[in-house]
Amino acid sequence: MNTIHTLAGRTESELLWTQRRSFLQAASVWVAMGGYNTAQAQNRSNIVELMGDALLNGQRMLPEHTIQTGDAITTGPHSGVIFVLGNSSFKVRQNTQMVVERGASLNLVSVLRLLTGAVVSVWGKGGARRIVTPTITVGIRGTGTYTEVMPEQHDRSYFCNCYGTVDVQAGADHAISQSDYHQSFWAEPEPTGGRLLRAAKAINHTDEELEFLARLVDQRTNWQILGRKGIKNGMGYMDEQPGQKHPAELMGQ
Template identity: 55%
Template sequence: MSHLLDGRSATELQWLTRRETLVGAAAWLAGWPAGPLAAPGRSNIVTLIGEALLNGERLRRGDFIQAGDRLETGDASMLVFTLGDAAFHLRQRTRLTLDRGRSVHLVSALRLLTGGLVSVWGRRETARLVQTPALTIGIRGTGVYTEAREDGRTYFCNCYGRVELKAGATRLLSQSDYHQAVWAEPGQPAGQRLRPAGMINHTDEELEFLAGLLRLRTRWQELGRKGVRDGRGYMPEQAEQPHPAASRRLD
């Protein structure tokens, strides 16, 4: 299936086909027979293409990324890693801070300053946050794509699961089986900063890959079918349902 792109290059969505990704992922999975927490102290970097910085220093493949760290990817670069019950893929030119939870293995919040991030999260009682300059997302177990634009806007897709969104005075609850997307636009009036969006700049395969690293499955894998690729977040029998950003807000 062709990908809808908006401000991103096709190569950024084709990383799964690169030899470095396939070899790195196979080697990494072979070392985690009982899941990501089975071998404490081992590097949690699945694959690194190009260059990235860890707390301002060059990131190396044997390093261990932990909560509290700062990450930055360079041009034509990408980074995939796991941390606790979550898996992350940073696109090129991305700056990210991992806020620490109860330990160095638990992230309480991600602060995405610029760039694109695909992430899959295991379910927990306490919500974790993904924050950009324009949007705050509360997550309890889901797969999402977040992109912080240089113009101040944020593109966000709740690929599956349940999340709470807040942009200024605008709040909404998103429940998705298959990609429910919004634009967060700080230049709009305080109560109107979220609007519906289509599915752009990420793929099903990326979410499936990250979920597989955690021994999880996406919602559409569990159901054995995919939904309508229109950004509304529904399976075919629900396709006529309105997008929550267009119909209901939690004010």
């Protein structure tokens, strides 16, 4: 299994959850039992796996609970939760606080508001939705993403458009990101070189995380569809070509 990745302030075990036997068993059961729509029809939980201690709206989260839009999720040290909501799936890392705000229906997330911590997510096709942190706002439709807020760096945010098309904004800085293979951004709390939105390397997440989350909602990543991978350097392209630039480098041109 390909687990090539770069760590920055995260541990190896946080990224390798797709190799755990408990998750593989839970994911197989989730898929075999028909996924989200069947779980909803049978009034079953939409939590695929819960690790350690987590809170749902301030109360201890249990495996039999159902996460709904409008809910607040908090994970503690060495904890996390994998869940499916509508046609989107989420892996919440340890020490994370986030809210899944309600959209046009009970099963449609309008905003993933990440206050601190990190989340890997795969979003099915649908209406406009947003990921919001203290320093970045991302407009999405159908895509795979990784988002992290770093409180020790004054809420500096990291965002990777792992595949798909998204609209990225930090303050007055704005870029359209089109990616087949991991296009990454820093959203700074204060301007660096006159910019709040800057190019970043691909860090703290793996291809396998996106692939497994996509499988939970009967999807495939762009690189699975194309049958090949690019260079995981944060540029977002399958092939390196002369003159290629990151969208953050094209702002104002």
